[in-house]
Amino acid sequence: MPQLKVEHITKRFGSLVANDDITLDVPGGKVLAILGENGAGKSTLMKVIAGLLTPDAGQVLVDGQPIARGRPDVAIRAGIGMIHQHFMLIPRLSVWENIILGHEPRTRLGAVNHAAAVRTIRELSRRYGLEVDPEAPVSSLTVGERQRVEILKAFYRGAQVLILDEPTALLTPQETQELFLSIKHFAQDGFPVVFISHKLDEVLEVSDRVVVIRQGRVTGDMPTAEATPAQLAELMVGRAVVLRVERDEAVKGDVALELEDLEVAATRHRPQVGPISLSVRRGEILGIAGVDGNGQLELAEALVGLIPTHRGRIRLGGREIQRVPVRRRTALGLGYVPADRQVDGLVLDFPLWKNFILRDYAHPPYRRGAGIDRAAARSAARQAVDAFDIRPGSIDVLARQLSGGNQQKLVLAREILRGPEVLVVAQPTRGLDVGAVEFVHRRLLDLRREGAAILLISLELDEVLALSDAIAVLFRGRLSEPIPAAAATRDGIGLMMAGQGFPTGEAAGA
Amino acid sequence: MSHSRVEGFVRPIVLVLLAFLVSSLIMVATHYSPILVFSSLISGAFGNLPNFGSTLVDFIPLAVIGAGLALCFQAGLFNIGAEGQFWMGAFAASIVAVRFAAMPIVLHIALTLLAGTLVGAVYALLPGLLKAYRGAHEVITTMMMSYAAIEFGHYLVESGPLSMPGAIPQGYPFVASASLQPVIATTQLSAAIFIGLGAIVAAAWLLYRTRLGLGIQILGKNPKAARVSGLSVPVLTVLGLVISGAFAGLAGGLQMVGVTHQLFDGFSDQFGFTAIVVALLARNNPWAVIPSGLLFAALDSGAQAMQMSAGIPVELSFVIQGLIVFFVAADRLLDVARRKNWLARLRGPRVPAPGVKEVG
Numbered sequence: 001m002p003q004l005k006v007e008h009i010t011k012r013f014g015s016l017v018a019n020d021d022i023t024l025d026v027p028g029g030k031v032l033a034i035l036g037e038n039g040a041g042k043s044t045l046m047k048v049i050a051g052l053l054t055p056d057a058g059q060v061l062v063d064g065q066p067i068a069r070g071r072p073d074v075a076i077r078a079g080i081g082m083i084h085q086h087f088m089l090i091p092r093l094s095v096w097e098n099i100i101l102g103h104e105p106r107t108r109l110g111a112v113n114h115a116a117a118v119r120t121i122r123e124l125s126r127r128y129g130l131e132v133d134p135e136a137p138v139s140s141l142t143v144g145e146r147q148r149v150e151i152l153k154a155f156y157r158g159a160q161v162l163i164l165d166e167p168t169a170l171l172t173p174q175e176t177q178e179l180f181l182s183i184k185h186f187a188q189d190g191f192p193v194v195f196i197s198h199k200l201d202e203v204l205e206v207s208d209r210v211v212v213i214r215q216g217r218v219t220g221d222m223p224t225a226e227a228t229p230a231q232l233a234e235l236m237v238g239r240a241v242v243l244r245v246e247r248d249e250a251v252k253g254d255v256a257l258e259l260e261d262l263e264v265a266a267t268r269h270r271p272q273v274g275p276i277s278l279s280v281r282r283g284e285i286l287g288i289a290g291v292d293g294n295g296q297l298e299l300a301e302a303l304v305g306l307i308p309t310h311r312g313r314i315r316l317g318g319r320e321i322q323r324v325p326v327r328r329r330t331a332l333g334l335g336y337v338p339a340d341r342q343v344d345g346l347v348l349d350f351p352l353w354k355n356f357i358l359r360d361y362a363h364p365p366y367r368r369g370a371g372i373d374r375a376a377a378r379s380a381a382r383q384a385v386d387a388f389d390i391r392p393g394s395i396d397v398l399a400r401q402l403s404g405g406n407q408q409k410l411v412l413a414r415e416i417l418r419g420p421e422v423l424v425v426a427q428p429t430r431g432l433d434v435g436a437v438e439f440v441h442r443r444l445l446d447l448r449r450e451g452a453a454i455l456l457i458s459l460e461l462d463e464v465l466a467l468s469d470a471i472a473v474l475f476r477g478r479l480s481e482p483i484p485a486a487a488a489t490r491d492g493i494g495l496m497m498a499g500q501g502f503p504t505g506e507a508a509g510a
Numbered sequence: 511m512s513h514s515r516v517e518g519f520v521r522p523i524v525l526v527l528l529a530f531l532v533s534s535l536i537m538v539a540t541h542y543s544p545i546l547v548f549s550s551l552i553s554g555a556f557g558n559l560p561n562f563g564s565t566l567v568d569f570i571p572l573a574v575i576g577a578g579l580a581l582c583f584q585a586g587l588f589n590i591g592a593e594g595q596f597w598m599g600a601f602a603a604s605i606v607a608v609r610f611a612a613m614p615i616v617l618h619i620a621l622t623l624l625a626g627t628l629v630g631a632v633y634a635l636l637p638g639l640l641k642a643y644r645g646a647h648e649v650i651t652t653m654m655m656s657y658a659a660i661e662f663g664h665y666l667v668e669s670g671p672l673s674m675p676g677a678i679p680q681g682y683p684f685v686a687s688a689s690l691q692p693v694i695a696t697t698q699l700s701a702a703i704f705i706g707l708g709a710i711v712a713a714a715w716l717l718y719r720t721r722l723g724l725g726i727q728i729l730g731k732n733p734k735a736a737r738v739s740g741l742s743v744p745v746l747t748v749l750g751l752v753i754s755g756a757f758a759g760l761a762g763g764l765q766m767v768g769v770t771h772q773l774f775d776g777f778s779d780q781f782g783f784t785a786i787v788v789a790l791l792a793r794n795n796p797w798a799v800i801p802s803g804l805l806f807a808a809l810d811s812g813a814q815a816m817q818m819s820a821g822i823p824v825e826l827s828f829v830i831q832g833l834i835v836f837f838v839a840a841d842r843l844l845d846v847a848r849r850k851n852w853l854a855r856l857r858g859p860r861v862p863a864p865g866v867k868e869v870g
């Protein structure tokens with residue numbers, strides 16, 4: 001039976017110790033979960049195992065045989081099959097071509113043996129319950145199917161050990177369930193499986209044993225059956241964490257944001273989105289769930305004024321704003337927390353205080369003469385740093401030097417302290433650790449209590465379920481009817497995320 | 511933060527010292543004493559009042575163009591056609607200087623410089639519009655238009671409307687009310703130096719003290735954040751190029767009224783191109799353009815004196831200038847390499863920088 005062993009791996013990047021003396025033992029037939037926050041060192045460890053990074057100390061053994069360090073080719077030959085978070089497939093090629101690429105079976109004349117390749121792939125498909133059509137072009141596959149292709153590719157190359165790095169990040173709940181079934185299948189076949197995640201519930205569901213990593217060190221190692229969520233969260237973060245922020249009853253007011261048949265025209269770079277109609281009341285959070293790439297970005301950017309709308313109306317407090325420029329919308333009370341804080345939200349090479357006034361400097365109280373009132377800007381930034389506990393507490397530190405959580409706090413502080421009527425929030429906790437997530441969620445609920453209307457666009461279904469008063473699903477640019485939070489279930493929303501209940505075929509707009 | 515600010519001061523100095531070091535090796539290899547070369551360069555550039563005056567004469571166009579380019583580079587726009595904008599500014603200035611009858615000197619100078627500034631700006635407007643609304647790369651358009659301007663200049667003084675009859679290709683001499691007289695005897699240094707310094711202050715003020723300057727910095731550092739903050743990227747793109755064109759045009763006008771008092775073929779000593787390096791060495795800071803411009807001006811004017819007094823060929827000064835250009839370019843490449851993690855990739859797979867979120 002194959003077995004994976006990792007002994008005393010240490011890996012440093014300059015003064016940062018990404019992995020500090022990590023030892024793992026994964027016997028065949030077992031699923032080991034590696035749990036840790038972003039930046040805890042999970043990916044570094046996986047890259048060391050896959051031979052993509054050379055460790056400073058320690059070794060990796062397959063079946064008791066040490067494998068050469070920092071050699072991805074050797075790792076693959078030793079049977080290590082790594083499924084990366086981001087797929088490494090060529091969309092224009094078919095499934096079978098992607099799978100055999102670099103390991104092509106040949107006919108006697110030296111041509112690629114198509115028949116043999118497809119036969120092998122079908123057999124692997126059947127054995128592991130990884131259903132996919134070998135002849136289909138990868139570009140036509142869903143995200144879940146593409147992942148199956150990645151896994152088949154690993155097996156085709158003779159993987160004896162399967163490592164999955166955050167495999168559920170892009171999947172719907174149903175696709176996640178299918179993946180978990182497959183994972184259990186491999187384990188029953190006697191393979192060791194390593195499952196990397198920062199999601200507690202998934203780890204508890206799929207693994208036999210869980211290893212918790214924090215700041216590069218193993219902080220916990222136990223059979224999953226003996227672990228509790230609160231205990232794992234504490235090991236992960238280093239302190240007790242509230243996993244689900246309490247949400248009190250909504251006190252709804254007037255409609256603050258209303259979209260009426262809003263459409264964004266397709267361009268070479270983006271699909272058509274809409275027509276979308278929705279309304280959000282003061283004191284309400286409307287959650288928009290959906291799989292990435294179904295129009296989330298377009299919806300948010302059209303609302304804020306970054307891309308033109310083709311048809312339809314946007315009303316902010318009864319006033320039509322679809323032709324109003326970005327700055328004016330901000331001044332009218334429309335706040336925006338973009339999904340990618342580093343690309344859209346911040347100027348990383350600006351100090352914190354300039355980032356704090358980034359969207360407001362053209363208006364009072366920061367506008368002064370031809371320039372800005374630095375004193376006013378700096379004192380406002382200082383107050384924001386205190387109010388949102390942005391560390392390390394200096395307003396002159398560059399945004400680049402802040403951690404992801406503190407960058408997000410800075411963006412939130414900017415958008416919340418302005419006192420918005422409506423806040424459009426996209427992916428507010430992407431890449432944040434459990435502690436920072438708790439902070440962000442609390443702030444959003446505070447803002448709601450103060451009477452703001454919040455449109456929450458998130459790929460994290462759990463987040464949408466935890467915060468929203470009503471939930472609508474975005475699928476191929478169309479929005480479902482909102483479902484009251486009380487009536488929403490994970491499964492129900494999950495099915496809608498996969499397209500159930502939406503008009504089918506070309507009419508849905510691909 | 512303070513660390514990077516210190517680095518911002520120290521690195522250009524280190525680069526220049528490196529260039530001095532390597533050029534010293536070349537001097538030794540070619541049997542010139544580096545000590546003699548540098549000492550005659552220094553005395554040639556700063557040794558007495560006339561020499562210093564001549565250095566300042568070269569300093570004016572380099573620093574004025576460089577200050578405008580610094581602003582433009584801060585916006586992430588690479589205007590490399592300042593030479594052409596400089597020429598166009600000079601043409602416009604000489605038309606106003608020659609074609610208008612005598613008038614009060616302040617007014618005539620002001621009109622002449624205004625004409626140079628406006629035409630320089632307009633000449634950068636076209637690349638600006640093409641970049642902003644059609645996506646045409648400004649490096650190509652400004653460079654090509656620069657050659658067009660220079661050829662146009664040759665036409666103007668050789669057979670065009672500005673040419674004075676005679677064997678020598680040159681324009682008509684300026685009337686007295688359009689000429690600034692030297693303030694240091696035996697040099698060409700005029701009150702243009704004060705106008706030039708004023709222009710540098712204006713560039714620094716514009717960049718660091720106005721909302722427009724803040725917008726330019728945001729655009730240069732993160733165009734997407736610029737849009738989120740409500741800035742119009744096309745408008746800022748046009749403005750960035752137009753402003754640098756205006757500074758180059760002003761420099762052209764200053765060269766006419768302050769130095770040559772006449773348009774002729776060789777009035778520009780490649781100032782528009784050297785100014786690119788002046789701005790880059792100054793790390794696109796208009797204030798730092800002052801020492802940076804002074805360095806290049808000194809290397810130019812000191813070289814002439816060095817050849818005359820010590821018999822050392824001027825080319826050695828060009829070697830030094832070339833090496834500074836080389837080290838500035840190499841330094842920029844290192845910056846880009848660091849940002850894109852090339853070095854890390856050479857050593858092995860990508861290394862997450864501390865503070866940057868790790869995927870997974």
